[in-house]
Structures are given as structure tokens and as C-alpha cells.
Amino acid sequence: MQERxxxxxxxxxxxxxxxxxxxxxxxWVGFIxxxxxxxxxxxxxxxxxxxxxxxxxxxxxxxxxxxxxxFVFWIGISHAxxxxxxxxxxxxxxxxxxxxxxxxxxxxxxxxxxxxxxxIHTGRPWRTLYWVFxxxxxxxxxxxxxxxxxxxxxxxxxxxxxxxxxxxxxxxPDMALARDRTTGWRHVLYSILALGWRGNERQWKxxxxxxFLLSGxxxxxxxxxxxxxxxxxxxxxxxxxxxxxxxxxxxxGAIHSGVSAVVTLMALMRWLFRFENYIRLEHFDSIGxxxxxxxxxxxxxxxxxxxxxxxxxxxxxxxxxxxRLFDWPFNVMTALIFIFGYFIPVPIWVFxxxxxxxxxxxxxxxxxxxxxxxxxxxxxxxxxxRKYEWTFDWAWYRPSIVEISIVMGSFALVGxxxxxxxxxxxxxxVWEEKEGVHFAQQLQVGKRRVNAIVREF
Amino acid sequence: xxxxxxxxxxxxxDSAVAAADALREAxxxxxxxxxxxxxxxxxxTFGEESGxxxxxxxxxxxxxxxxxxxxxxxxxTQLSFPLLTGGKPLLSIPPMIIIMYEGxxxxxxxxxxxxxxxxxxxxxxxxxxxxxxxxxxxxxxxxRTAPERESLAISALRKANPEDVLTEGGSVGGTAPxxx
Numbered sequence: 001m002q003e004r005x006x007x008x009x010x011x012x013x014x015x016x017x018x019x020x021x022x023x024x025x026x027x028w029v030g031f032i033x034x035x036x037x038x039x040x041x042x043x044x045x046x047x048x049x050x051x052x053x054x055x056x057x058x059x060x061x062x063x064x065x066x067x068x069x070x071f072v073f074w075i076g077i078s079h080a081x082x083x084x085x086x087x088x089x090x091x092x093x094x095x096x097x098x099x100x101x102x103x104x105x106x107x108x109x110x111x112x113x114x115x116x117x118x119x120i121h122t123g124r125p126w127r128t129l130y131w132v133f134x135x136x137x138x139x140x141x142x143x144x145x146x147x148x149x150x151x152x153x154x155x156x157x158x159x160x161x162x163x164x165x166x167x168x169x170x171x172x173p174d175m176a177l178a179r180d181r182t183t184g185w186r187h188v189l190y191s192i193l194a195l196g197w198r199g200n201e202r203q204w205k206x207x208x209x210x211x212f213l214l215s216g217x218x219x220x221x222x223x224x225x226x227x228x229x230x231x232x233x234x235x236x237x238x239x240x241x242x243x244x245x246x247x248x249x250x251x252x253g254a255i256h257s258g259v260s261a262v263v264t265l266m267a268l269m270r271w272l273f274r275f276e277n278y279i280r281l282e283h284f285d286s287i288g289x290x291x292x293x294x295x296x297x298x299x300x301x302x303x304x305x306x307x308x309x310x311x312x313x314x315x316x317x318x319x320x321x322x323x324r325l326f327d328w329p330f331n332v333m334t335a336l337i338f339i340f341g342y343f344i345p346v347p348i349w350v351f352x353x354x355x356x357x358x359x360x361x362x363x364x365x366x367x368x369x370x371x372x373x374x375x376x377x378x379x380x381x382x383x384x385x386r387k388y389e390w391t392f393d394w395a396w397y398r399p400s401i402v403e404i405s406i407v408m409g410s411f412a413l414v415g416x417x418x419x420x421x422x423x424x425x426x427x428x429x430v431w432e433e434k435e436g437v438h439f440a441q442q443l444q445v446g447k448r449r450v451n452a453i454v455r456e457f
Numbered sequence: 458x459x460x461x462x463x464x465x466x467x468x469x470x471d472s473a474v475a476a477a478d479a480l481r482e483a484x485x486x487x488x489x490x491x492x493x494x495x496x497x498x499x500x501x502t503f504g505e506e507s508g509x510x511x512x513x514x515x516x517x518x519x520x521x522x523x524x525x526x527x528x529x530x531x532x533x534t535q536l537s538f539p540l541l542t543g544g545k546p547l548l549s550i551p552p553m554i555i556i557m558y559e560g561x562x563x564x565x566x567x568x569x570x571x572x573x574x575x576x577x578x579x580x581x582x583x584x585x586x587x588x589x590x591x592x593x594x595x596x597x598x599x600x601r602t603a604p605e606r607e608s609l610a611i612s613a614l615r616k617a618n619p620e621d622v623l624t625e626g627g628s629v630g631g632t633a634p635x636x637x
Contacts, residue, residue: 009495009594142534146542151555158559162566169570172579177495180589195574196581199591200599202510203577204497209512210573217516217569221562228555434496434594 007277009434013177016430019273019422020178026272027419034416041409044402045120053123057399061391062384066403067121070410072376073257074114075156075229076250077369077414080258081107082163083222084287086215094453095286097436098278101429102269102418103262104167109417110261111160113410118152120406148231155228159221166214172197173207173431189424226254238383239316240324245308249301256298256341257372259291263365265418267358269427278428281356288355295346295368302337302375324382333378341371461607464586464623465598465614470498473596476617477503483613485600493587493597515572516565523564527557586623595620 007015019027048055058065081103088096122128143150175194182190197203230250233241243249263284270279309321324330345364348354355361387394421427439454467473473492480490481504492503531553539547574580591597600610611629614622622629 013593142538144540144542145531145534145556146545146549146552151552151559154556154559158563158566161563165566165570169573173495177592180592195579196583197577197579198581198585198587199493199495200491201498201503202491203579204494205500206510206512206573206577208497209510210569213512213516213569214566217562217566221559221566224555224558224562431496438496438498 007437009437012433012437013181013430015275015277016426016428016433017178017181019427020424023423024272027423030272030415030419034412034419037409037412038416040405041412044405044409048120048123048402048406049125055400055402057397057403059393059395059397061386061388061394062381062397064121064380064384065397066377066399066407067117069373069376069380070407071114071117071121072229072250072380073373074110074117074410074414075226076254076257076372076376077261078107078110078114078159078163078258079222079226079251079254080260080262081105081110082159082166082218083255084259084262085166086219086222089211089215090219093286094436095283097432098275098280098283098428099262099266099287100170100432101167102265102427104163104170105418105421105427106261106265106414107163108160108167109414109421111156111163112417113414115153115156115160116413117406117410148228148235151228152232155221155225159218159225162214162218162221166218168193169207169210169214170429170432171425173199174426174429177430178426223251226250233380233383239314239386240309240320240379240383243305243308245301245304249305252294252298252301253372253375256291256294257369259287259294260345260365260368260372263287263291263361264369267362267365269422270358273422273427275428278433281358284358284361285352285355288349288361291368292346292349295342295349299342299346302341305379320382320386323386324378330378330382333374337371337375337378339371340367341375459604460601461604462586462625463600463602463607463610463614464493464588465600465617465619466588466590466621466623467596467598467617468620470502470596472617472619473598474503476598476614476619479613479616480598480600480610483609485602485606485610485613489602490598490600493591493599495592495594510576512569512572512576515568515575519564519566519568519571520561521564522568523560523562524557526564527560528553530560531556586625588621588623590620 056065056067084103085096085100085107087093088100119125119128145151172194175190176197176199179187179190179194227247227250230246234243234246236242266279266283266287269275306321306325309317325334344367348360348364381397385397436453441452441454443450443452465476467476477490477492481487487504492498532548535547535549541547586599588595588597598614600614602610607624611622611624615632
């Protein structure tokens with residue numbers, strides 16, 4: 001069902017370029033608010049660098065804490081962006097048009113934020129970077145490729161490079177449009193990014209094929225990245241981490257949280273930039289239906305993980321699982337994950353009238369990500385918070401204010417980057433919207449007039 | 458031989474299609490003109506195109522290069538400094554596959570984008586007639602022809618009621634000047 005308003009090309013350009021040329025009051029509020037939290041983030045990270053990791057709650061055996069949990073969370077968020085974009089392009093789903101650009105951008109900024117965490121988590125990131133880059137060809141000393149900490153950056157960098165190229169390729173025609181309508185530094189910037197795009201038939205043909213090709217290539221990468229992130233845990237011998245189900249479980253969890261984040265972003269864009277003509281109720285309806293399937297799939301894997309831990313009746317696994325399910329605070333967290341991750345949002349999404357209510361979709365998508373952040377903490381921390389054999393100093397993990405600031409700041413960082421992006425680049429693909437207008441038709445079916453899209457097979 | 462460019466600007470699709478037909482009727486080959494627009498139209502909207510491309514070769518080449526780089530990083534580094542760990546084989550296949558897979562995909566992605574740019578003839582730094590009205594929704598038909606056929610191109614483009622006709626010397630107007 002298409003509820004497209006009849007908009008002219010000029011109106012589409014004007015409305016979609018609005019964030020570039022005017023800054024609504026709420027955008028300023030966003031910049032200042034997020035900027036303030038970001039300043040706290042920078043201060044917290046600097047404080048940690050100056051005083052060392054002692055200012056965090058990390059200690060033996062809890063060497064992974066909030067920062068690694070947050071890393072996994074942001075990797076997950078980054079997943080659905082390109083996944084949604086790629087799947088919708090491959091299937092030529094008409095409702096992709098207002099969603100793809102924002103989803104792709106969210107992927108890139110989430111990935112960048114995620115990548116920041118393992119680096120700052122070392123406490124002395126300059127030393128880490130010194131040892132990693134450049135690859136040490138002089139002394140023939142190589143990182144051991146048998147360790148998942150080498151697989152991880154290779155997968156994430158592939159995904160980041162691929163996503164950035166994917167976004168750039170699809171943004172070129174809009175850069176030409178911006179080039180033709182701007183002056184000064186913006187004109188210079190857009191001219192460089194447009195690469196001399198003129199919009200001839202060949203260029204459009206390549207653009208269309210590129211959409212399919214890159215989508216087809218990025219999808220397997222997206223699956224591999226979160227699988228590999230899950231192996232950071234699964235190839236270790238820590239109880240409850242050492243599970244074969246982790247790879248698909250992490251991927252479906254990433255899709256659940258990521259698609260929900262796309263809904264959050266769609267609602268914010270609709271309110272902030274007044275994109276009601278583009279991000280329409282039908283889009284929330286469609287993505288809500290997708291979320292029911294994804295959420296239920298995630299619940300299945302969540303339960304599988306618990307079953308697989310209990311079924312072998314291994315003492316260590318059972319101890320940690322009991323700790324997770326029945327001891328404070330993980331018992332509350334288990335309830336939180338179930339309630340926020342599934343039992344509040346999914347039954348709501350079953351009803352179309354709720355799926356077509358932007359406020360409800362916004363708050364349920366936030367609920368999912370609260371649940372999913374808790375799920376990552378629930379997955380990672382209990383396995384570490386235990387006494388290991390032949391280890392005599394161990395204690396509970398309590399995140400410090402520094403780590404809490406870093407987690408809060410990571411949300412501000414992604415939000416701030418998204419706002420900056422939408423001030424420089426159109427947050428919805430203008431040429432794809434216009435393409436949709438070219439193919440929009442109204443058909444008379446019996447007594448009903450139906451909005452339809454002509455599509456070439 | 459010098460080539461002259463003439464650009465017709467049309468307000469709607471039907472006029473642009475009519476202009477393409479008029480050019481063909483005037484004896485212009487399809488390779489002599491191209492259609493500029495701000496959004497894609499289905500293939501063949503303006504008649505048959507000379508659309509041969511080799512884009513599909515690029516990801517294959519990229520994938521091969523990426524695979525080779527992955528193999529070099531994994532196998533090469535382990536063989537150049539053999540370090541047996543825990544009695545495990547020196548060349549450990551499962552982790553090698555992970556890195557080689559990522560290398561293959563990265564190579565394919567990078568080469569696909571390079572292929573798109575190459576086949577789209579981007580970046581374009583040469584001079585060509587262009588009008589900013591094209592990105593505003595107008596359709597441009599750009600004719601590249603010999604100087605002696607320039608006036609023929611202009612008259613063909615004018616047959617389809619253009620908004621404007623541009624030559625390298627500037628605008629010559631959408632309609633022919635009235636006879637004196």
C-alpha cells in the first residue's frame with residue numbers, strides 16, 4: 001500500500017534539502033545537548049588515559065566490562081542499517097526509499113563508535129595502535145592469526161569499508177544535485193564528491209546495477225561480522241561463552257536491536273525534519289511486521305542459549321546459569337531482557353493500529369534496545385564474575401562513573417555524528433525519492449483507486 | 458576532427474522522447490547523443506542504447522586479489538616466522554579461512570566501486586555542455602556531432618518543443634528565430 005502524496009520534483013528537493021539549509025530549534029537543542037554529553041565522554045576518556053584503567057571497575061578476573069559490552073551493542077546496531085538497505089534494494093521493496101540512506105549512515109557511525117571501544121579499553125591506545133599499524137614487516141613478527149582478536153578487526157574494517165563505499169556510491173547523484181544548488185565551500189565540497197556526475201543513461205545504469213551488486217556483497221559480510229564478534233567470546237573456554245549457538249544468536253540479536261534503532265531514527269527524522277511526506281505510516285507498518293519476525297527469532301535463540309547451557313549438566317555452566325537466572329542483579333536483568341526485548345514490544349506490534357502510531361513505534365524501539373543492551377551485559381559479564389581455578393583474587397564487577405560516562409557518551413557520539421551528517425548531506429536519498437515518483441501510478445481496480453508502483457521485471 | 462556539442466533541455470519525458478526520435482529521423486546515430494536526467498528511467502525509455510559494460514568482471518577480479526592478499530597475510534606470515542603454539546598445525550585452516558573470506562569480500566567490494574566509477578566514466582574532469590536545470594527535473598539531450606551537422610542537431614532538437622537549446626557558444630533558444 002502506497003500512501004504517497006503527489007509531490008513535484010522541486011518540492012521533493014526543497015523538502016529533503018531543508019535540514020541542509022535551515023536548522024530547526026530542536027536541532028540546536030540536539031547539538032547542544034549531545035555536545036554536552038560528548039564533552040563528558042571526552043573528559044571521561046581523557047581521565048582514564050591519564051590515571052590508567054584503575055579508574056574503571058575492571059580488575060582480575062573482570063577484564064572486560066562496560067566498554068566491551070558497549071562495543072558488542074554498537075556492532076549490533078550497525079548491522080541492521082546496511083542489512084535493511086541491502087535486502088530492500090535486492091527485493092526492490094518500494095518502502096526502502098526513505099529508509100536506506102539513514103540506515104546506511106547509522107551503520108557507519110555505529111561501527112566507528114564500536115571500534116573506538118576496544119581501542120580505548122586498552123587504556124593506552126597509542127601503544128595499541130603503534131603495535132598494530134603498520135603491520136610489522138621489518139622484524140617479521142606477525143600477529144597470530146589464530147586469535148579472534150585478529151579476525152575481529154579484519155571483519156569490522158571490511159564491513160566499515162564496504163558500508164562507506166556503499167553509502168558513497170549511492171550518494172553521488174545527490175551530491176551533483178547539491179553541487180548545482182549551492183555556492184561557496186559547500187559547492188566546492190559537493191563538486192568534489194559528485195566527481196563530475198552528469199546523470200547520463202550509462203551512469204544511471206551503473207548506479208542501478210551497483211545497488212544490486214553491492215547489496216549482494218555486503219550481506220554476507222554483515223553476517224560474518226557479528227559471527228566473528230561472537231567468536232571473541234565463543235572460542236574461549238569461559239563458561240556460558242563457549243557455545244556453538246553464539247554466531248547465529250549474535251546475528252539475530254544484532255538484527256533485532258539494529259532494526260529497532262532504524263525505527264527510532266525514522267521517528268526522530270520524521271519529527272525533527274518534518275519528513276511526514278516521505279517517512280510515512282506505511283513504512284512503520286512494514287518495518288513493524290519485520291520486527292515481529294525478527295524479535296521472535298531472537299527469542300528462540302535466546303532460549304536456545306539457555307537450553308544449551310543447561311542440557312549438558314556441566315557443573316560450571318550450571319553454576320553460571322543459576323547465577324544469571326536467580327541471583328541479583330542478573331535475575332532482574334533476565335526479566336528486563338524478556339520484558340523490554342520481547343514481551344512489551346512484540347505483542348504491541350501485532351496490532352496494525354499500533355504499528356501505524358509513530359510514538360508507540362518510537363518507544364517500543366527504545367524498549368527493545370534497553371533490553372538488548374541488558375542482554376549483552378547479561379551474556380558477557382556473569383561468565384567472568386567468578387572465581388577461576390588457581391586464581392586467588394577475584395571480586396564483583398561494579399562499573400565506575402568513568403565507564404558509565406563512556407557508555408552515555410557513545411550514544412551522544414552517534415547522535416551528534418548523525419546530526420552533523422544531516423546538516424551536510426540529505427538524510428533521505430533525493431534521487432531515489434524522485435525515481436519513486438516517476439514510477440508512481442494510480443490504478444482503478446473495480447471501485448477502488450489504488451496507489452501503485454510500476455516496476456520492471 | 459572537432460566535435461561540437463548541442464544540449465536540448467526538455468521539461469517533460471514525452472518531449473525528450475520525441476527529441477530522441479527527431480534526432481534519429483535526422484540521421485543521428487544513437488551513440489551520437491545521450492540523455493541526462495536527475496533520476497533513472499527504465500532501460501530503453503529513449504530508444505536502444507549502446508550499453509555494453511564489464512562491471513560484473515570487477516568484483517571477480519577484486520575477489521581474486523582479496524583472496525590472494527588474505528592467503529598471503531595468513532599463510533605467508535605464519536611461514537615466514539614459524540611459531541608452533543600448543544602443538545597445533547602451523548597453517549591453521551579455520552582461522553585462515555576467516556581472514557581470507559574477509560579479504561575476498563573486501564576486494565570484491567572495493568573493485569565493484571572502482572568498476573562503477575570506471576564504467577560511469579567518473580571522475581569526469583573534462584568539459585561538456587551541462588545545465589543545472591537537469592538536476593532540477595528537466596531532461597537534457599546532449600548531441601555530440603561534427604561542426605557541419607550542428608545546425609541539423611539544433612533543428613532536430615527544436616522539433617520537440619524544448620525549454621532551451623544550448624551550444625558551446627551559449628543559448629540559441631528553444632524555438633527558431635522568426636524569418637526576417
